Amino acid sequence: MNENLSKDIRFLKGVGPQKAFKLKQAGILTIADLLLYIPRTYTEREYCGKIESMEPGKRYKILLQLKSIKQIFIKGRGRQLRAIFTDGNKEISAAWFNFQFWQLSRLQPGVKVLLEGELREYRNNLQLVHPAYEIVEEDISREETAEYEKGDDRIIPVYPLTAELNQNILRKLIRQAYQDYQEFISETLPAGILQKHLLLSLSDSIRILHFPQSLKEIETARKRLVFEELFYHQLMLARLYRKNSTDNNGISFEIKKKQTTRLKESLSFTLTTAQKRVLREIVADMESSRRMNRLLQGDVGSGKTIVALFAMLLAIENGYQAVMLVPTEILAKQHFQTITNLLADQPEIVISLLLGGKRKGSKEILKDIAAGVSRIIIGTHALLEQKVVFQRAGLVVIDEQQRFGVQQRAVLPARIGNPDILYLSATPIPRSLALTIYGDLDISVLDELPPFRKPVVTTQKTADRKGEVYQKIPGYIRQGKQIYMVCPLISETEKLDLLDAERLFRYLKDDVFPGYRIDLIHSRMKSAEKEAVMQRFQQRKTDILVSTTVIEVGVDVPNASVMIIEHAERFGLSQLHQLRGRVGRGSDESCCFLIAYKPVSATARKRLKIMTETTDGFLIAEKDLEIRGPGEFFGTNQSGIPLFRFTDLREDLEILRLARAEAREIALKDHTFSEPENSIIREQFRRLYREKEKLFNY
Numbered sequence: 124m125n126e127n128l129s130k131d132i133r134f135l136k137g138v139g140p141q142k143a144f145k146l147k148q149a150g151i152l153t154i155a156d157l158l159l160y161i162p163r164t165y166t167e168r169e170y171c172g173k174i175e176s177m178e179p180g181k182r183y184k185i186l187l188q189l190k191s192i193k194q195i196f197i198k199g200r201g202r203q204l205r206a207i208f209t210d211g212n213k214e215i216s217a218a219w220f221n222f223q224f225w226q227l228s229r230l231q232p233g234v235k236v237l238l239e240g241e242l243r244e245y246r247n248n249l250q251l252v253h254p255a256y257e258i259v260e261e262d263i264s265r266e267e268t269a270e271y272e273k274g275d276d277r278i279i280p281v282y283p284l285t286a287e288l289n290q291n292i293l294r295k296l297i298r299q300a301y302q303d304y305q306e307f308i309s310e311t312l313p314a315g316i317l318q319k320h321l322l323l324s325l326s327d328s329i330r331i332l333h334f335p336q337s338l339k340e341i342e343t344a345r346k347r348l349v350f351e352e353l354f355y356h357q358l359m360l361a362r363l364y365r366k367n368s369t370d371n372n373g374i375s376f377e378i379k380k381k382q383t384t385r386l387k388e389s390l391s392f393t394l395t396t397a398q399k400r401v402l403r404e405i406v407a408d409m410e411s412s413r414r415m416n417r418l419l420q421g422d423v424g425s426g427k428t429i430v431a432l433f434a435m436l437l438a439i440e441n442g443y444q445a446v447m448l449v450p451t452e453i454l455a456k457q458h459f460q461t462i463t464n465l466l467a468d469q470p471e472i473v474i475s476l477l478l479g480g481k482r483k484g485s486k487e488i489l490k491d492i493a494a495g496v497s498r499i500i501i502g503t504h505a506l507l508e509q510k511v512v513f514q515r516a517g518l519v520v521i522d523e524q525q526r527f528g529v530q531q532r533a534v535l536p537a538r539i540g541n542p543d544i545l546y547l548s549a550t551p552i553p554r555s556l557a558l559t560i561y562g563d564l565d566i567s568v569l570d571e572l573p574p575f576r577k578p579v580v581t582t583q584k585t586a587d588r589k590g591e592v593y594q595k596i597p598g599y600i601r602q603g604k605q606i607y608m609v610c611p612l613i614s615e616t617e618k619l620d621l622l623d624a625e626r627l628f629r630y631l632k633d634d635v636f637p638g639y640r641i642d643l644i645h646s647r648m649k650s651a652e653k654e655a656v657m658q659r660f661q662q663r664k665t666d667i668l669v670s671t672t673v674i675e676v677g678v679d680v681p682n683a684s685v686m687i688i689e690h691a692e693r694f695g696l697s698q699l700h701q702l703r704g705r706v707g708r709g710s711d712e713s714c715c716f717l718i719a720y721k722p723v724s725a726t727a728r729k730r731l732k733i734m735t736e737t738t739d740g741f742l743i744a745e746k747d748l749e750i751r752g753p754g755e756f757f758g759t760n761q762s763g764i765p766l767f768r769f770t771d772l773r774e775d776l777e778i779l780r781l782a783r784a785e786a787r788e789i790a791l792k793d794h795t796f797s798e799p800e801n802s803i804i805r806e807q808f809r810r811l812y813r814e815k816e817k818l819f820n821y
Contacts, residue, residue, distance in 0.1 A: 127307040128155040135300055142296075145287035157300045158308070158329050160293070161348070161769060162280035165341065166241070170277075174213040177242050179249065182279060184239040186259070189232055190214065208236065217251040235259045255291050278335045297333050305330070311807045312351055313800055320781060322347045346778060348769040353559075353782035356767075358804070359812045360562030361783070361790035364416075372541050373414035374443070374517050378406065382436040382469060389468055390429075397571035398426050404567050405434050405545065409518075415543035418561050420551060421569030422740035423704025424576050427547050430569070431520045432462060434545055439472060439498050443517025446542075447501045448535055450523050452478050452650055453657055457679050458522070459501045477502035477511070506535060513539055522547045549704070550697060551740035553748045555772040558779055570741065578738045579707040579715050583691070583731050586720040592687060593635065596667070599685050600639060604711065605660065606667045606685040609702055611693045613645045613671055621720075622689050628669040640664065645671045672698065674705055681709030691717035691734075692727035696747035699734050726750060748773055 132151055133143045151157050171177055171185045187208035193216065195204055204222040208215055217238060230236070240254025282293045308326040310317075317324065323331070323344055331344035387394075394402070401419060408415035421427040435445035449455045459476040466472050475488050475497035491497040495514035500506070516539045536544055546564065557566055584592055599606060608631070612623040628643040642665040644656045653673070659665045661680050668674075668683075672694075686706045691699065699717070707713035717731055733746050772779070789801065796805035 125307040125309050127304060128153065128158070130154050132157060135296065136303065137296060137299055142292070145285070145292075146296075148287055149283075149285045154300055154304050157297060158304070158333075159348075159768070160282060160297065161332055161345075163283045164281045165335065165338065166279045166281060167277060167338075172210070174210050174215050174249070177215075177249065179242050179244045182239070182241045183251070184237070185210075186235060186237050187215070189230060189234050189236055191232055192227075192230065195227075206230065208238065215249050215251065216245075217254050217256075218245075219253050221253075229258055278338060278341075280333055280335075301330065301333060311803060312354070313803050315800055316354075316785060320350060320785070322350060325351075345769065349775050349778050350782050352767055352769050353775070353779050354786055355808060355811050356559070357562055357779075357783045357786035358790060358808060361786040362794050363563040364787065365790045365794050373412055374409075374441075374541065374543060375412045376409040376437055376441045376443075376517070376543075378410070378437070379440045381440040382472065383433055383440065385469055386433065386436055386465065389465075392573065392575065394429070395426065395569075395571045395573055397569045398430055401430055401567040401569055402433055404565070405430070406437065408565070409434065409437055409543055414541050415545065416564050417544070418546045418548060418557075418564045418566045419569065420548050420557070420566065422551055422572065423549050423701065424708060425569040425572055427549065427569060428458065428461060429465070431522075431545060431547060432465060434543075435499055435518055435520065436472075438518035438543070441517065443515050444492075444495065444497065444513055445499050445518045445520065446506065446513065446516050446535065446539075447499070447520045447522060448506050449501065449503060452503055453653065454522065455501055455503050456654070461679070462499060462501070472498045474499045474501065477505050479503055479505040509538075516540075516542050518543045518545065520545045520547065523549065550701070551744040553741075553745045553772075555776045555779055556748065558783055559772060562783060568741075575710060577707060577710075577712055579686075579703055579713045581703065581715045581717065581735045581738070583717045583719060583735050586718055589689075589716075589718045592716045592718070596636065596685075597639075600666050603682070604685055605663065605665065605680065605683040606687065607674065607683055607702075607705060608667060608669045608687045608689065609674070610669070610671060610689045613647055621693065624669050624671050627689065631667060631669065636667065639666045641667045641669065643669045644673060646673045672702065674702070679708055680705070682711075684709060684711045684713035686713075686715040687718065688716070689718050690720055691731060692719045692723045694730075696730045696733060696743055696750065699730065700740055700743045703734070703738075704740075 130153060131143075132138055132146050132153060133140070135154060135157070138146070146152075146157070149160070151160055166182045171183045174185070174187075177183055177185070187210055190207045190209045193205045193207050202219075202222050204219045204227075206217050208217060217240070235258070237257040237259055238251055238254040239256070240251040243250055243252050280294065282288075282290060284290070284293075305326060308329060310325055312322065312325070316322070325347070328344040328347040331340050332348075335341045335344075405415070405417060405419075408417055419427055419430065421430075431447070435447070438445045447458060449458060455476060455478060459474065463474055466474070473491065473496055475491055477485070477488050477492070477500060488497070489510065489512075492500055493512045493514055500513070500516075502511075505511070519536055519539065519542045521535075521544065536542055546561075552560070596606060608627060610622055610624040610627055612621050614623050614625045616623070624643060624645050628641065632641045642656050642659060644653055648656075656665075656668070660668050660683070663682060684706050686703055688694065688699065688702060694702070703715045706715060715734075717734060719727070719731060723731075729750060733743060737743060770779075789796075789804070792798075793801055796802070796808065
């Protein structure tokens with residue numbers, strides 16, 4: 124970046140301390156920040172000579188004569204003004220809602236005023252709303268009047284605002300910045316890339332986006348900034364991908380068909396086509412000398428665990444240990460039990476479970492891991508501690524990997540050496556987000572459910588009809604089914620008038636179903652309490668489990684086949700889908716009831732409708748992205764989703780593909796950017812991503 128563009132915004136003409144503070148509130152700290160403060164939309168303005176040709180809903184620029192000040196209203200900080208203007212034939216009013224009254228002395232009847240604003244209908248009269256205005260000389264000639272009416276800006280940028288800024292301030296300052304600093308806007312992409320993808324120069328793109336002559340050219344200019352933003356982000360991921368894909372210090376596993384074949388022969392079911400395809404991709408990675416870095420995406424119940432177990436056994440039959448890192452103790456115990464059951468006829472494979480805290484037997488487990496006695500090690504964050512020493516770990520499986528931070532995910536592989544890494548995610552991610560967040564990984568997708576998994580029948584009910592759902596509960600219990608009832612809150616709060624888990628638990632236990640076994644679980648309970656509750660539920664000693672979203676991930680109770688979600692309108696799409704995924708894990712037909720309480724927003728109604736129409740997690744993820752946008756898709760900083768300035772991942776997938784392909788091609792050919800044609804890339808990349816790459820230990 125040119126040093127002139129790096130200047131503090133205070134150096135711009137017209138920006139004093141007060142304006143500088145307001146601009147900084149909007150994230151505008153430098154001249155470059157202001158030039159790259161891109162409009163969120165545009166309006167078209169028409170130039171008009173007569174009031175009679177104006178139409179409501181359009182933006183106009185017109186020269187009129189002030190007839191009278193109709194109304195002045197001052198209350199608190201609100202300063203409203205309404206004035207009447209005429210073109211000599213018809214009249215029109217103009218209203219300002221925050222008028223600068225020190226200028227009122229200049230607005231005298233008879234002066235000519237150039238007005239620019241949107242025309243609206245107000246009480247059957249036409250009115251210009253908060254127009255920009257300029258007082259002109261009284262003796263202006265007809266030719267000069269025509270020049271004023273002609274103007275030079277037909278398409279008006281509309282910028283994102285903070286409470287302290289308005290459109291007029293921003294437009295004036297951006298015009299000033301462009302006039303004073305346009306010569307210092309240097310190119311940030313090589314000429315070859317610009318020509319190859321028919322992209323505008325950076326200077327032209329900035330000019331067009333702020334001062335467009337047509338709506339058509341705006342998209343061309345925006346594409347250039349989107350491409351650049353995605354290109355450099357993908358270049359960082361491509362360098363990491365290159366490092367992994369060309370690093371021949373990985374393990375070359377051989378297919379020996381010992382433990383893997385025994386597992387396949389012991390299964391009571393046949394692997395799905397998707398599972399077989401994904402396994403081939405994983406095995407090909409493990410056979411190669413490069414280190415595997417693969418993300419396995421699969422909807423709830425798609426069979427990720429069995430696929431991961433085959434990969435773990437391939438490592439074991441080659442003399443290595445396999446490690447599985449999971450985010451919660453409940454999930455760790457579940458995986459331990461599931462894998463123990465699947466390998467019941469292979470007792471020579473020692474499976475160890477390592478949890479956090481001081482627990483009985485932990486020292487012995489640590490010794491077994493260090494000595495190589497433990498072949499499969501399953502654990503929580505406890506596996507990240509320095510005291511855990513592996514004898515010969517060859518594969519690391521990270522389950523629900525989005526629940527670990529970037530640095531947490533890197534700790535274990537870095538300590539072990541060069542193991543193959545398989546990431547698992549039960550949160551389906553739209554293709555655009557997957558390429559953006561996990562561009563450094565190869566991605567496999569389990570897009571098929573096992574045939575024994577029946578779709579969960581989902582029904583929406585309003586709160587005043589939830590009694591119909593409650594009436595069905597005794598029948599479900601007589602059939603031997605167990606029931607989840609989920610609330611958004613743990614306990615009652617004055618801030619939110621929502622049904623909470625503690626009140627629902629007491630209400631059901633004391634008033635509605637006193638004869639049934641009802642339990643409660645939430646995140647504030649101690650680990651031992653939660654484990655006891657889940658154990659009772661898994662052992663069918665509980666009929667109804669009242670819960671918060673603590674059961675969203677990982678809990679596998681095949682006999683639980685009914686889900687009732689209170690205040691379903693308060694949950695996001697992906698969260699509703701994850702909750703619903705807790706049922707339908709057995710052979711019985713399962714159902715989910717979404718109880719919505721008024722008022723239900725239009726967005727919430729859309730979410731609930733989608734839930735009743737499909738159980739496809741990937742389709743739901745796409746819809747969730749459409750509704751919420753990428754910034755809120757995960758809702759946590761540790762998810763790793765980048766905050767883009769110009770890109771809309773819902774709309775720019777094709778540009779993302781082009782940028783990704785270009786970035787990978789350059790990273791594979793010249794990852795240090797030492798070639799002369801890549802000198803611009805080298806300078807820009809270092810400025811943008813030098814610090815961020817350190818997270819990946821690159």
